[in-house]
Amino acid sequence: MTQDELKKAVGWAALKYVEPDSIVGVGTGSTVNHFIDALATIKANIEGAVSxxxxxxxxxxxxxIPVFDLNAVDSLSVYVDGADEINHHNEMIKGGGAALTREKIVAAVAKKFVCIVDESKQVDILGAFPLPVEVIPMARSYVARELVKLGGDPVYREGVITDNGNVILDVYNLKILDPKTLEKQINNIVGVVTxxxxxxxxxxxxxxxxxxGVVTKS
Ligand SMILES: O=C[C@H](O)[C@H](O)[C@H](O)COP(=O)(O)O
Structure with missing residues (x-):
């Protein structure tokens, strides 16, 4: 099977986590696009989605499929999204499509996060994929200098403005041995959005x- 066929297989497999009459949290990317296609086939059985x-x-x-503002929704039973890398502790790098901030917000609201990936996304150690960081535009150079202090090589993703009006720095050459600590450290840099x-x-x-076939991991 091609990589896209593997993405399609997990996109459709995720349907079983969708509860009837619920509002579904929907991620972003080529894998999730297959999930949206699958969701369309059961649209009569759901209330809608938050994107x-x-x-x-x-x-x-x-x-x-009706799309709701997250502020109009109290809770989401499930959030379905892809990843750029995922390790054996279900920790991920996301944001290759620049959607990381809204993804993290919708994931925070959801009771269950179902990640759908083809097998190429699985890694032992996160960091071969450059780590995206969404940054307030005026802080770009400052944040880049701080990221260098953490051992990375940040590169400005030219021509990309996020849905929130910010820019992206992609951080190369990180070997992320402690993802939870690095997540906190980077989020603490002034000017970093996510x-x-x-x-x-x-x-x-x-x-x-x-x-x-599709392998399920918890
Ligand atoms: O910003 C984009 C998201 O984090 C995507 O979930 C991630 O880039 C994976 O995308 P794809 O399914 O296209 O590989």
Whole structure:
């Protein structure tokens, strides 16, 4: 199977975590796009969705699924999203698509985070994928200098403005041995909006698309 077929398999497998009549938290990216396609087939059985990006909101609406403002929703039973890397403790790097801040917010509200990935995303140690950090534009150079002090090589993602009007620094050459501590350290730098490390709130369930089928991990 191709990588996209593996993504499709986990996107559809995630349907079983969707509760009837619920509002579903929906992430962003090429894997989640398959989940949205699957969700469209049961749209009559759900109330709607909360989206983590303008891109996913547009895809949900195009599929006829009502999209709610998160402020209008008290709780979400499930949040389904992809990842750029995931380790064996269900800690992730996310934000390759620049949606990390809204993703972290929607994930925080949800009772259960179901992460859907193809097997190429699994790693022993996070950091081969450059770590995205969303930054207030005027703080970009300052934050970059602070990230160098933490041992990384930040690179400005040129031409990208997030849905929140901010910029992204991608931090290369990190070997992340303690994701929870690094998440706190980077979030504490003034001017950082969100770091794309999802460790304090990792995934509760991971669906991995493999050549032998979808493997479920908790
Ligand atoms: O900002 C983007 C998100 O964190 C995505 O979940 C992540 O980049 C994975 O995307 P894809 O499913 O396209 O590999």
């Amino acid at each position: 983590s990006s303008e891109a996913s909101a547009a895809r949900l609406k195009a599929a006829g 770091v794309g490390l999802f460790a304090a709130r990792g995934a509760d369930t991971v669906l991995v698309g493999t050549q032998n």
